[in-house]
Structure formats: C-alpha cells, structure tokens
Amino acid sequence: xxxxxxxxxxxxxxxxxxxxxxxxxxxxxxxxxxxxxxxxxxxxxxxxxxxxxxxxxxxxxxxxxxxxxxxxxxxxxxxxxxxxxxxxxxxxxxxxxxxxxxxxxxxxxxxxxxxxxxxxxxxxxxxxxxxxxxxxxxxxxxxxxxxxxxxxxxxxxxxxxxxxxxxxxxxxxxxxxxxxxxxxxxxxxxxxxxxxxxxxxxxxxxxxxxxxxxxxxxxxxxxxxxxxxxxxxxx
Amino acid sequence: xxxxxxxxxxxxxxxxxxxxxxxxxxxxxxxxxxxxxxxxxxxxxxxxxxxxxxxxxxxxxxxxxxxxxxxxxxxxxxxxxxxxxxxxxxxxxxxxxxxxxxxxxxxxxxxxxxxxxxxxxxxxxxxxxxxxxxxxxxxxxxxxxxxxxxxxxxxxxxxxxxxxxxxxxxxxxxxxxxxxxxxxxxxxxxxxxxxxxxxxxxxxxxxxxxxxxxxxxxxxxxxxxxxxxxxxxxx
DNA sequence: TTGCGTATTATTGTATACAATCTGTATAAA
DNA sequence: TTTATACAGATTGTATACAATAATACGCAA
Numbered sequence: 001x002x003x004x005x006x007x008x009x010x011x012x013x014x015x016x017x018x019x020x021x022x023x024x025x026x027x028x029x030x031x032x033x034x035x036x037x038x039x040x041x042x043x044x045x046x047x048x049x050x051x052x053x054x055x056x057x058x059x060x061x062x063x064x065x066x067x068x069x070x071x072x073x074x075x076x077x078x079x080x081x082x083x084x085x086x087x088x089x090x091x092x093x094x095x096x097x098x099x100x101x102x103x104x105x106x107x108x109x110x111x112x113x114x115x116x117x118x119x120x121x122x123x124x125x126x127x128x129x130x131x132x133x134x135x136x137x138x139x140x141x142x143x144x145x146x147x148x149x150x151x152x153x154x155x156x157x158x159x160x161x162x163x164x165x166x167x168x169x170x171x172x173x174x175x176x177x178x179x180x181x182x183x184x185x186x187x188x189x190x191x192x193x194x195x196x197x198x199x200x201x202x203x204x205x206x207x208x209x210x211x212x213x214x215x216x217x218x219x220x221x222x223x224x225x226x227x228x229x230x231x232x233x234x235x
Numbered sequence: 236x237x238x239x240x241x242x243x244x245x246x247x248x249x250x251x252x253x254x255x256x257x258x259x260x261x262x263x264x265x266x267x268x269x270x271x272x273x274x275x276x277x278x279x280x281x282x283x284x285x286x287x288x289x290x291x292x293x294x295x296x297x298x299x300x301x302x303x304x305x306x307x308x309x310x311x312x313x314x315x316x317x318x319x320x321x322x323x324x325x326x327x328x329x330x331x332x333x334x335x336x337x338x339x340x341x342x343x344x345x346x347x348x349x350x351x352x353x354x355x356x357x358x359x360x361x362x363x364x365x366x367x368x369x370x371x372x373x374x375x376x377x378x379x380x381x382x383x384x385x386x387x388x389x390x391x392x393x394x395x396x397x398x399x400x401x402x403x404x405x406x407x408x409x410x411x412x413x414x415x416x417x418x419x420x421x422x423x424x425x426x427x428x429x430x431x432x433x434x435x436x437x438x439x440x441x442x443x444x445x446x447x448x449x450x451x452x453x454x455x456x457x458x459x460x461x462x463x464x465x466x467x468x469x470x
Numbered sequence: 471t472t473g474c475g476t477a478t479t480a481t482t483g484t485a486t487a488c489a490a491t492c493t494g495t496a497t498a499a500a
Numbered sequence: 501t502t503t504a505t506a507c508a509g510a511t512t513g514t515a516t517a518c519a520a521t522a523a524t525a526c527g528c529a530a
Contacts, residue, residue: 018307041512051485053288056512057295064299072253073491073512088389095330154323158393276482286515291482308482308521 020048021058028067028078029168039068039076066165081169087214093162094210097143100150100159101190101206105199107151116145116191123184127177135180140167142187146206149194179216186212255283256293263302263313264403274303274311301400316404322449328397329445332378335385335394336425336441340434342386351380351426358419362412370415375402377422381441384429414451421447 024044027033039059041052048055059076062068068076108116119142126134143163147156186209193202259279262268274294276287283290294311297303303311343351354377361369378398382391421444428437 040510052512053484053486057292060292060295061299064296074493075511084387085389088387091334092331092390092393095334096327099326099330152319152323154320155327158327275480287482288514288516309523310481 020050020054021061023048024055024058024062025065025067028062029164031168033078035078035080037078039078041076065161081165083218086166086169087218089162089166090210090214090217093159093166094207094214096155096159096162097146097210098203098207100146100152100155101194101202102199103150103152103155104146104194105197105202108149108194112145112149113195116142116149116194119145120184120188120191123187127180127184130177139180139183139187146190176216176220179220182212182216183209255285255289256296258283259290259293259297260300260302263297264399266403268313270313270315272313274313276311300396316400318453321401321404322453324397324401325445325449325452328394328401329442329449331390331394331397332381332445333438333442335381335387335390336429336437337434338385338387338390339381339429340432340437343384343429347380347384348430351377351384351429354380355419355423355426358422362415362419365412374418374422381425411451411455414455417447417451418444 024033024039033039041055041059045052045055059068059070063070063076067079069079070076119138123135123138123142126138140163144160147159147163150156186205189205190202190209193205259268259274268274276290276294280287280290294303294305298305298311302314304314305311354373358370358373358377361373375398379395382394382398385391421440424440425437425444428440
C-alpha cells in the first residue's frame with residue numbers, strides 16, 4: 001500500500017519518536033545547541049518530558065544524519081562543520097542540483113511547474129518590497145520543489161539532507177540585496193529551462209546557481225564555521 | 236583530539252552497539268534477510284544474545300541508511316530496491332566518482348597512490364588466472380582507495396554508502412570475464428590519470444567507468460530488483 | 471457459509487532499574 | 501610541588517518490566 005522508500009526519512013514526524021527526533025534536530029539547526037556542545041540524554045529527556053530511551057534512539061539517527069557524533073561511553077556532541085566541509089557540500093550539490101534539474105525536465109508535473117513559476121514571481125515581488133523572511137522561505141521552497149520534481153527518491157532525499165545541512169551555517173546568505181536579486185534571476189532561468197524541457201541548459205544553470213551561491217557566501221564571510229575544532233591539539 | 240567527522244559512520248565497529256548494527260547490516264546486504272522481510276526485535280536479539288534495546292537502536296540507524304523501513308507500531312521491513320533506484324544511484328555515483336577522482340589528483344598520498352597502482356597490477360594478475368573472488372575484492376578495494384584519496388569526509392562517506400547499497404543487487408557483475416577485463420582497464424586509466432594529476436581526464440574516465448558498469452549490469456540482467464514491490468495494489 | 475464484533479496474543483513503544491565506564495577530585499607519597 | 505592512586509559522582513550501555521497498539525482467532529448471529 002505504502003510505497004517503499006529507499007532512503008527513508010524518519011517515518012512519522014508526528015509519532016513520539018519522530019517528535020523527539022525533529023525537536024532535537026531543529027534545536028541543532030537553529031543553533032540552540034552550539035557546535036561541539038555535549039548533549040545529555042537525561043537533560044533533553046526531561047525537557048521533552050520523555051525518558052532516555054526515545055532520546056537515545058533519536059541520537060542514533062542524528063548521528064547518521066551527521067548532526068551529532070556519538071563517542072561510545074562518553075557522550076553525544078554536536079558536530080562541527082569546517083569551511084572545507086561546506087565547500088565540499090556545495091561542490092557536490094552543484095553537480096547533483098544540475099542532475100536534478102535535468103531529470104526534472106522529464107518528470108516535473110504540471111502542478112509542480114505551476115508552483116515553481118508562482119514561486120519565482122512571488123520571490124521577485126517580495127524582493128522588490130524587501131521582505132527578507134518571505135524571500136528566504138521562497139528560496140528554500142524553490143529548491144524543495146526542484147528536488148521533488150526530479151521524481152527520484154534517492155536524489156531528492158540526498159539533496160534535502162544537504163540543503164538542511166548547510167542551513168546551519170548559511171544564516172544570512174540572502175541578506176545582501178544584490179545577491180538575492182541575482183538568485184531570483186537564476187531561479188527564473190532554471191524554471192524557464194525546465195519549462196522548455198531544455199535539459200542541457202537546465203543542468204547548466206542549476207549547476208551554476210550553486211557555484212554562485214557558494215562564492216557569494218564565501219566572499220562575504222557569511223559562513224560561520226570552526227576551522228580549528230579542537231584548539232591546541234592540531235594544526 | 237579526534238577529528239570531528241561530519242557524516243560519521245557508526246562510531247566504533249567493535250562496540251556492542253556497533254557489532255549488532257554491523258551484523259544486521261551484513262545479513263541484509265548478504266541477502267540473509269530478503270526484501271520486504273519483517274525483522275523482529277526479539278528474534279534478532281536472541282540470535283545475537285542481546286536484549287531488544289541495542290537491536291532497536293541498530294534498527295534506527297539502519298533505517299536512515301536506507302536498508303530497512305520502520306513503520307511505527309508495526310515493524311521493520313527490509314527495503315526493496317527498484318530498478319529505477321539502482322539506475323538513479325549509478326547516475327549519481329557516476330557524477331560523484333568523477334568529482335572524487337578529480338579531487339584525488341590533488342589530495343592522494345604517495346601511500347594511497349602506491350596501493351592503487353598495486354591494486355591494478357594485482358587485479359590484472361588475478362584476472363589472467365581467473366580468480367573471481369580476489370578480483371571482486373580488489374574491485375571493491377580500488378573504489379575504497381579512490382574514495383579515501385579524495386580527502387573529503389563528506390564525499391567519501393557518501394560514495395561508500397552508495398557502494399555498499401548497490402552491492403545488495405550487484406551480485407555477479409564481474410562474473411563476465413569480458414567485463415572484468417574492461418573494468419580493470421578502466422581502473423588503470425583512472426589510476427594513471429590521477430598519477431599524472433590530469434584532473435579533467437581523471438574525472439572523465441571515472442565517470443565513464445560507472446556508466447559502463449551500469450550498462451553492463453543492466454544489459455546482462457545482473458541486477459535483481461523488485462519493480463512491483465507490493466503486488467496487487469498499484470500499477 | 472459469511473460477516474461482524476470481541477477477545478486473545480504478539481509485537482512494538484516507553485519507562486525504569488541496574489551495570490559498566492568515564493571524569494574529576496581529594497589524598498598521599500615522592 | 502608534582503605525580504599517582506583511589507574514591508565518588510555523573511553519564512552512558514544494557515536488560516527488563518510495563519503500556520499501547522496492531523494482528524489474529526474465535527464465537528455468534530444473519
């Protein structure tokens with residue numbers, strides 16, 4: 001009855017287990033728990049009103065998601081992201097977003113195409129009004145639509161993972177008005193290429209979009225990472 | 236002291252938790268547990284001589300690895316892999332292996348270069364003798380060396396995941412003598428390109444290597460998947 | 471026989487108890 | 501003062517007990 005997802009996310013966001021998992025995940029992504037901070041099972045359990053068991057299970061999943069690192073018999077620590085990690089992710093993403101856009105040309109549904117088009121128009125409207133929050137929201141949504149449109153559970157899951165991952169360090173990327181206009185432009189190009197089913201162009205512009213986003217982020221120092229995670233031990 | 240891995244694998248393969256996780260993982264990859272088979276916590280716990288708790292935690296991780304799907308209050312089921320999934324993975328891998336080879340040009344250590352060269356020579360030797368097991372082993376190891384040589388924890392982890400994933404369905408890919416010779420040839424080309432630090436060529440041949448492997452697998456029907464995971468419900 | 475409703479059983483979800491391990495401190499010896 | 505050691509506390513690892521849920525079997529009526 002249910003389709004068999006391959007890389008499946010946590011099955012039910014509304015089960016208790018799912019709630020615990022998502023809450024901790026949110027808290028890490030939002031920055032409530034800082035990098036390298038130790039997460040105590042009992043403390044988090046009490047905060048959420050549950051015992052250690054569901055917390056531990058959530059920890060195991062968060063470890064595989066890469067958000068925390070569990071050292072046996074010691075504890076769970078929020079992972080640090082280095083500048084190189086971010087750079088690597090953007091390079092990987094640039095390839096995969098290109099592939100995603102290519103596949104979307106063949107598999108996008110009319111509904112998804114409509115939403116993508118609407119997204120671009122809305123983003124341009126909010127850009128003209130300087131509505132930063134809405135723009136960030138629309139930017140995220142644009143990519144989600146794209147991921148869903150490629151009609152590949154594998155690729156969609158992968159890209160959503162990476163997307164969430166970089167959100168931890170990409171706090172204010174779109175803050176610059178200049179970049180947000182450029183970004184909207186690039187979204188429009190991607191959208192149009194997909195609409196015209198021009199696979200090569202779609203792949204190329206989606207690829208370039210990531211490269212541009214990355215370079216902007218780095219150029220403006222909008223990426224908060226620790227390059228020397230353990231001061232005093234190495235490098 | 237320890238470096239902070241981003242996408243970290245299960246931390247300690249030799250801890251009890253790690254052992255349970257790896258054992259179940261092995262059993263799925265080896266085919267002991269068939270696709271869509273339900274995994275019972277107590278049964279597996281008894282088999283491994285542990286209680287449900289470690290088994291459950293292993294399940295949570297296996298779910299995120301994509302090997303099983305957990306339906307709340309129902310059970311854990313070995314995921315099915317469709318032909319499309321395999322196809323998608325190979326397309327994704329072809330891009331990422333290309334990137335990996337490119338990065339390896341810059342970051343490979345002399346020791347890794349030596350091992351890769353040795354691997355190629357050994358593989359050719361065993362090919363001439365018809366030693367199938369050793370050839371499969373060397374083939375897997377070649378890719379692992381490549382993944383490690385790119386010096387990117389992110390990419391290495393991703394590719395190792397995918398690699399293990401397709402091993403589930405790619406049982407006898409190298410069985411054909413013709414393909415194994417071609418594969419060795421391609422490995423040699425990758426190795427030589429990296430040795431000469433020719434990034435463009437390295438990326439291209441690594442990319443093509445995946446495409447060829449995929450086409451061979453599909454052409455010969457060496458991929459065992461279920462395309463209709465739930466007979467009678469849809470399609 | 472078939473269909474429905476209830477009871478029983480099996481299995482998962484959660485909490486708790488206990489064991490093992492690690493960390494930090496205090497004390498004593500060099 | 502420094503170092504080593506032993507103890508105490510905290511924290512994680514595992515097992516078990518109990519609760520909730522789903523699957524099954526059974527009985528009864530149509």
